[in-house]
Structures are given as structure tokens and as C-alpha cells.
Amino acid sequence: MTELPPPEAVIVAGGFGTRLLPLTARRPKHLLDVGGVPFLEHQIARLAEAGVEHIVLATSYQADMFAPVLGDGSRWGVRLDYVLEEEPLGTGGAIRNVAGALTDDPNGAVIILNGDVLSGHDLAGQLADFRAGRNGRRVDVSLHLVEVEDARAFGCVPTDEEGRVLDFVEKSDHPVTNQVNAGCYIFRRDIIDTIAPDTVVSVERETFPGLVADGRLVVGFVETAYWRDVGTPAALVAASRDVVLGTAPTPAVDAVESGARVDPSASVAGTATVGGGSVVMADVVIEDAAEISGSVLMTGARIGAGARITDSVVGPGAVVGEKAVLTEATLGDDATIGASVTLPAGERVDCGEAREG
Structure with missing residues (x-):
């Protein structure tokens, strides 16, 4: 049996953070303090815990501020590279923009994290599920999905009994499912190369629906563990409080x-x-x-x-x-x-x- 290479990861951290103004007027939202450390430290520590050895940070706004804070990744036992996005390319475009910094193994696993989501989900479990495949077939993309009580404020992601993603449904007063996108994806390495280069692309609105329409195997990994979009001042305060009190499990700091x-x-x-x-x-x-x-x-x-x-x-x-x-x-x-x-x-x-x- 061929030994699988360690997973790589990409953290998409190029957003302007307008919902967090005025806190982001002088710094990227991804470096704001949450629980006593810059937010990205929580994500880097969790990726390292899951066996990731190489992380690429996709940056844009205030890009020169990241390296002085995070360094080369050696604090977490990983190699941290930075790739600048000269012009905003959307979530999908940002992922495609860093392809040159990743290895060329077409079957490698690349974990993608939105740079403003605090999650306590079983990342190692999602990776194992991704690698296990479905009925002998390789998975192309795995999406972390969470079940919420009221899905009306979210786009929904219905799946079948095998966990295969069936559709991506926009916000509705009558959601088709309570499963929603939680902002952590695992791509097979060669799938990233199918995204158009140097083009504004939304992974949520274009890449994923396109893969499903083309018959690619896109699956959901459903969990109800802690997660929070740290995109507003109120959410940042709540996330920080949860870290300090131990409600949000993180390997970056202790409660x-x-x-x-x-x-x-x-x-x-x-x-x-x-x-x-x-x-x-x-x-x-x-x-x-x-x-x-x-x-x-x-x-x-x-x-x-x-x-x-x-x-x-x-x-x-x-x-x-x-x-x-x-x-x-x-x-x-x-x-x-x-x-x-x-x-x-x-x-x-x-x-x-x-x-x-």
C-alpha cells in the first residue's frame, strides 16, 4: 500500500474585514486577538494537530503584517509560506492563486480554511473520511457541514445517505435541510488546478456547484461541534470569551x-x-x-x-x-x-x- 503524503493546507486570509471596522482599519481581521492570541494562531495550531506540515497563507489586505506576527511556522512545527493576491479574486480565485506553492501530487489532500472561522470540529476525522472514499471511488472535495436549528440565514447543502452533496441551495424561508457550509474544505490536489487562474471565482457559488454538476464526488462531513464565523465585533467578543472559558476548544491556548x-x-x-x-x-x-x-x-x-x-x-x-x-x-x-x-x-x-x- 502506497504511503499517503501528509496533508497540506491553505488559509484564505485576504478579506478586508469591513464588517469588523474600525478594528480592521489598521490591520487584517485575521490578526485580531481572540482569546489572547492572534486569530490565525488557532487555525495554524489546529492544522498542525491534524498532521499538516505545510501551510500556505493566501493574503491580500495588509499582507506585510502577517509574517512579523506568525513567522515561518516553526513555533507549531509546520512550514508556513505566504502568497500575495495582487487583486481580489474571490474565495475560489484565492485558492487557485496559491497552487504553485503546493506540491504536485495529484492525489494529495489540501485542507482549505476560511480565515475567519473558529471551529472545534474533528479535522482529523474529516481527513480520514476524505481519504476513505466512497464505494472504492476517490473523493474530490469534502465539505465540513454543521447542523443548525434555523437554517434560514444560511445557504444549505443537502446530502444523500452516503454523504454525497446533492446541491447548493441559497438562503430561503423554507430551507431544504438544516446542514450549512462551515468553512473547512478538503480538496484533492488536482481539483484545485481545474479552477480558472487569474479569475474572480467564488468557491461556494461557482466551484462547488460546478463540480457537483460535472459528476465529481463532493461529500459532506457533518458535525455539530463548536464553530463560529468571527466576522463582526460581537462575534469576535463571543469567540474570545468562548476560548477563555473553554467553550471553544483550541490547541492554541488553554482555558x-x-x-x-x-x-x-x-x-x-x-x-x-x-x-x-x-x-x-x-x-x-x-x-x-x-x-x-x-x-x-x-x-x-x-x-x-x-x-x-x-x-x-x-x-x-x-x-x-x-x-x-x-x-x-x-x-x-x-x-x-x-x-x-x-x-x-x-x-x-x-x-x-x-x-x-
Whole structure:
């Protein structure tokens, strides 16, 4: 029996992250802190855990910021390469754009991850299912599918009794199934070369439906494990909280019993309280009687005495004045909130903007 080569992986990390503004005004969304580490560290660690030895990062927006943070991959025992997408090519085009950085073995397995999905699913199990095939036939593409209670907000992916994907159905008030695309795919290496090069292609709307129509074997790997699209400030806060509290399993960091992850360089007053799955990054200052719950305070943020911050993101260098109240708020880099100011739920404050009472 021929020994199978180790799987490779591609992380699609070229998006602008407009839904996460103002947090993404100065950095790619994939490097935002989730649970105390840049988001991509969760994905790289999970790929390494599944036996991947080579990862290609498909970058575009703020591409020069990735390597200084992630390096060459040696921290995780993998080789990490970077491929720049000069012009936005869509999800399918981005995958095709990195083909030259992958090995040429046509039967190799290439794991594709959307760079903004936090998942606890059995990636090794999906890979084994992909390699097992169906009735002696090789699988061309495997899609991780999750079952949701209400699928109306999602495109649906029905499968038959053998797990073969039958169709890709757009959002509907009457979904044909509760199975939805969860953003992790495994391609047979030669299938990637069938995507048109240097062309804007959507893997969800064009590549997958086209493969099914052509009779290729596309299967679903259905699981109900933790997953979250970390595409909005609220989702980022929730994902970070889940990592800290252990709800979202990740090999990148351990859950903490204290209910908060606080960087050793942060200064937290003895009368301040920090909990609810909060993350306090390097050089943050939290003054007397401040209350922080379920929030992410990024590097260098300053929180005034008596301020209350709940389920919010405070960007790098931002300042929150004494007795200010933030609930489900998002502050960009170097934003300033004056003393006793209360922000409406869901409010976003741009980088460098000041709000006074």
C-alpha cells in the first residue's frame, strides 16, 4: 500500500474585514486577538494537530503584517509560506492563486480554511473520511457541514445517505435541510488546478456547484461541534470569551480557571474586577473600581476608575474615561471616551475619534 503524503493546507486570509471596522482599519481581521492570541494562531495550531506540515497563507489586505506576527511556522512545527493576491479574486480565485506553492501530487489532500472561522470540529476525522472514499471511488472535495436549528440565514447543502452533496441551495424561508457550509474544505490536489487562474471565482457559488454538476464526488462531513464565523465585533467578543472559558476548544491556548486572561505586563488595580471570559492584552492599564466583563482590551488600552465595560472591544491605545459605560461597544485604535459617557449598545467609535459627555 502506497504511503499517503501528509496533508497540506491553505488559509484564505485576504478579506478586508469591513464588517469588523474600525478594528480592521489598521490591520487584517485575521490578526485580531481572540482569546489572547492572534486569530490565525488557532487555525495554524489546529492544522498542525491534524498532521499538516505545510501551510500556505493566501493574503491580500495588509499582507506585510502577517509574517512579523506568525513567522515561518516553526513555533507549531509546520512550514508556513505566504502568497500575495495582487487583486481580489474571490474565495475560489484565492485558492487557485496559491497552487504553485503546493506540491504536485495529484492525489494529495489540501485542507482549505476560511480565515475567519473558529471551529472545534474533528479535522482529523474529516481527513480520514476524505481519504476513505466512497464505494472504492476517490473523493474530490469534502465539505465540513454543521447542523443548525434555523437554517434560514444560511445557504444549505443537502446530502444523500452516503454523504454525497446533492446541491447548493441559497438562503430561503423554507430551507431544504438544516446542514450549512462551515468553512473547512478538503480538496484533492488536482481539483484545485481545474479552477480558472487569474479569475474572480467564488468557491461556494461557482466551484462547488460546478463540480457537483460535472459528476465529481463532493461529500459532506457533518458535525455539530463548536464553530463560529468571527466576522463582526460581537462575534469576535463571543469567540474570545468562548476560548477563555473553554467553550471553544483550541490547541492554541488553554482555558483559564480565573475567568479572564490577563497579560503579565498589564496593570490592574486591586479594586478593579475582570472576568466573564475577558482578555486583557499587554500594557493595558485598568484603574480603581473599574468593572470589565466578557470584553477584549487590546494592547495599551487605558480604562479609567469606575468605568464599566461589558461585552465590548477596546482597540489598541484607546482610552476610556472615569465612570464611562460601554456595553457591546467597539472602540478603534486610539479612540477616546470621556468621563461618565455612556455609549449606546452596538456603538462603534472610529480610530482616533473622541466622544465627550
